[in-house]
Amino acid sequence: MITLSNINKRYLSQSALTDVNMTFPAHGFVSIVGPSGCGKSxxxxIIGGIDHDYQGKIMLDGKEVKSLPGVLRVTMIFQSYHLIHYLSNLHNIHLYDDFHKTKFPDYNNKMMEGFQKVPVTKLSLGQRQRVAILRALYPEPDIILCDEPTASLDAQNKALVMNALKEISHNALVIFVSHDRHLVDEYSDYIYHMEDGEITNTMTCHQQPHQHHPIKRHFHPFAIFRLSVLALKCYKKRFFQMCFYLSLALVSIMLVFTLSFSLRYAILDYIDSMLPKSTISFKGAKATKITKQHNIPRVFYYVDDIELLGLSENGEHYLKNETLFINDETGYTNKVNYGHLISSDDEIILPYNTARKLAGNDSVHQLIGKHFYIYYKYRNLVKGVEVKIAGISMERLSYDAFYQNDQANIKHLKSLFSDNIKCTLGILYYKGNHKKVMKELKKQYPSIQFKIVGEKTKQNMNKTIDKIEFILFLFALIAILSSCFMIGEIMYLFVESHVKDYAIECAYGARRFQLFKQLFYSIIIVVVVGGVVSVNLLYGFVTILNKIVLPKLFTSSFYISIPFMLVSVTLAGVFILVIISALASFLRISHLNVADVLKR
Ligand SMILES: Nc1ncnc2c1ncn2[C@@H]1O[C@H](COP(=O)(O)OP(=O)(O)OP(=O)(O)O)[C@@H](O)[C@H]1O
Incomplete structure (x- = not known):
């Protein structure tokens, strides 16, 4: 037995219900009648649990309950049907299952004969009301609340609905509100009269406890997700708008990241190609103490006050215009394409570009075995040392150089000038981890300074690119924030146009967290679709740039690659931003006034 005790309800200053005391049996047909505005709805x-803002107590079999739908199966039939227009008839009827993970046998499908597959929007008023009634009957309810369910029906449909309700009232409590006094008198077991928010008569019910019928539990893991998909399918325009803005913002931010990422690597690679690999430069009075070791296979000293002037065929004396200026003595090489490898300190190997210049009009092969002079200037003295060209490597350097044995220059300079020449600078080639080698070198030679060649240049370049990237990132962030703002607004409009459907779902047992879940799934779907579209667009852009645009703009092999890690982080970040932008929509749902929305 249900008892309402001292129920009071106010709308601002106006009182809608005053000290309402009522009892209802476990089953039967109870009508509430009264003039318009007396407080029936x-x-x-309040009985249906969609309005919690009241004073008073609701008791079930003598025990106070917070709301009846929490303990009994309560369904509602509204005057304006309140079907969810983007769900099928059957899905509308089974709506209760989506929020309760239940499964009931189908009830009286005869009522749907002839229009089962017709979309809700194409049903006649009578057909809509029949679907609404089947929806209320389907979960074998303990209580059915009917708010003028027959108001817009013809006589035949009225009889059909009333007979169905009467039949169910043998096992459940039907609370029926109507202005149709004839129907009320014909079908009711008991009638309550209301006036100005007060009950004007009393009723004594038999003390009959409510019987709970067993329900078949049916786990439908995607019920809420399916509702989100169907809602997005219905509000396609808003869904596409959200996906469009998101994809646009994502493509722009990911393109910025991809370009700056690829540019950084291209620049660093270029710097790397200009610098000798795995080399450490050193400086100190005792520089010559550094010798070859297992992890330092080569050491090369630069002699102080020495200037390398170049290579000349002329051995008598230095003539500037007959001497090919050499930027560098590059140390040893084991790459030789013509001739042979260096076998003594008096032999050198030429890279192809230098050989080409020295050979003049002749073929470069003819240089092999020829004698040349390396001219050095020490303080004010210029002297040449004779060397033989052992071989030519096909390497094309951007500067002129020659290769010789690592310590050959020291030997030559000592013999040319004096034994006292000093070396305070040099480079060494290491094997293995540079940090470990640096640590060992610093420990072994504490008075000598060591630097990884090119490290500073790379650090400076990295810092410059960081600054450029930061500025680009700020622009991209502005783009993404404004997009998220737009998405938030569209999402809000989507929720606003969807608000009645949420209210109907609440009337059929949806809890707020299930509505939040629906919105959350909608956001996931938008982000996933936006993400997939933008990643594909990005891939398309990058392919076009790599295959068509870049080969025409650059001769070098500059290649753009997509940093997938960065793309994933961007997607995750954008997902969080979209969630934040949808906060207003979540708030709208949390403040949803179900009774008000259903009344509209
Ligand atoms: N959301 C609301 N805000 C302010 N007042 C309201 C609201 N809803 C209902 N009322 C008022 O509360 C009173 C009771 O309204 P209610 O809808 O319950 O009456 P009713 O008996 O169902 O009327 P009807 O038979 O015309 O549907 C009325 O005076 C109405 O104006």
Missing amino acids: TLLN
Whole structure:
């Protein structure tokens, strides 16, 4: 037995219900009648658990309950049907299952004969009301609340609905609100009269406890997700708008990241190609103490006050215009394409570009075995040392150089000038981890300074690119924030146009967290679709740039590659931003006034 005790309800300054005391049996057909505005719908909303803002107590079999739908199966039939227009008839009827993970046998499908597959929007009023009634009957309810369910029906449909309700009232409590006194008198077991928010008569019910029928539990893991998909399918325009803005913002931010990422690597690679690999430069009075070791296979000293002037065929004396200026003595090489490898300190190997210049009009092969002079200037003295060209490597350097044995220059300079020449600078080639080698060198030679060649240049370049990237990132962030703002607004409009459907779902047992879940799934779907579209667009852009645009703009092999890690982080970040932008929509749902929305 259900007892309402001292129920009071106010709308601002106006009182809608005053000290309402009522009892209802476990089953039967109870009608509530009264003039318009006397508070009938307000009372049904309180019994149906969609209005919690009241004073008073609701008791079930002598025990106070917070809301009846929490303990009993309560369904509602509204005057304006309140079907969810983007769900099928059957899905509308089974709506209760989506929020309760239940499964009931189908009830009286005869009522749907002839229009089962017709979309809700194409049903006649009578057909809509029949679907609404089947929806209320389907979960074998303990209580059915009917707010003028027959108001817009013809006589035949009225009889059909009333007979169905009467039949179910043998096992459940039917609370029926209507202005149709004839129907009320014909079908009711008991009638309550209301006036100005007060009950004007009393009723004594038999003490009959409510019987709970067993329900078949049916786990439908995607019920809420399916509702989100169907809602997005219905509000396609808003869904596409959200996906469009998101994809646009994502493509722009990911393109910025991809370009700057690829540019950084291209620049660093270029710097790397200009610098000798795995080399450490050193400086100190005792520089010559550094010798070859297992992890330092080569050491090369630069002699102080020495200037390398170049290579000349002329051995008598230095003539500037007959001497090919050499930027560098590059140390040893084991790459030789013509001739042979260096076998003594008096032999050198030429890279192809230098050989080409020295050979003049002749073929470069003819240089092999020829004698040349390396001219050095020490303080004010210029002297040449004779060397033989052992071989030519096909390497093309951007500067002129020659290769010789690592310590050959020291030997030559000592013999040319004096034994006292000093070396305070040099480079060494290491094997293995540079940090470990540096640590060992610093420990072994504490008075000598060591630097990884090119490290500073790379650091400076990295810092410059960081600054450029930061500025680009700020622009991209502005783009993404404004897009998220737009998405938030569209999402809000989507929720606003969807608000009645949420209210119907609440009337059929949806809890707020299930509505939040629906919105959350909608956001996931938008982000996933936006993400997939933008990643594909990005891939397309990058392919076009790599295959068509870049080969025409650059001769070098500059290649753009997509940093997938960065793309994933961007997607995750954008997902969080979209969630934040949808906060207003979540708030709208949390403040949803179900009774109010259903009344509209
Ligand atoms: N959301 C609301 N805000 C302010 N007042 C309201 C609201 N809903 C209902 N009321 C008022 O509360 C009173 C009771 O309304 P209610 O809808 O319960 O009456 P009713 O008996 O169902 O009327 P009807 O038979 O015309 O549907 C009325 O005076 C109405 O104006």
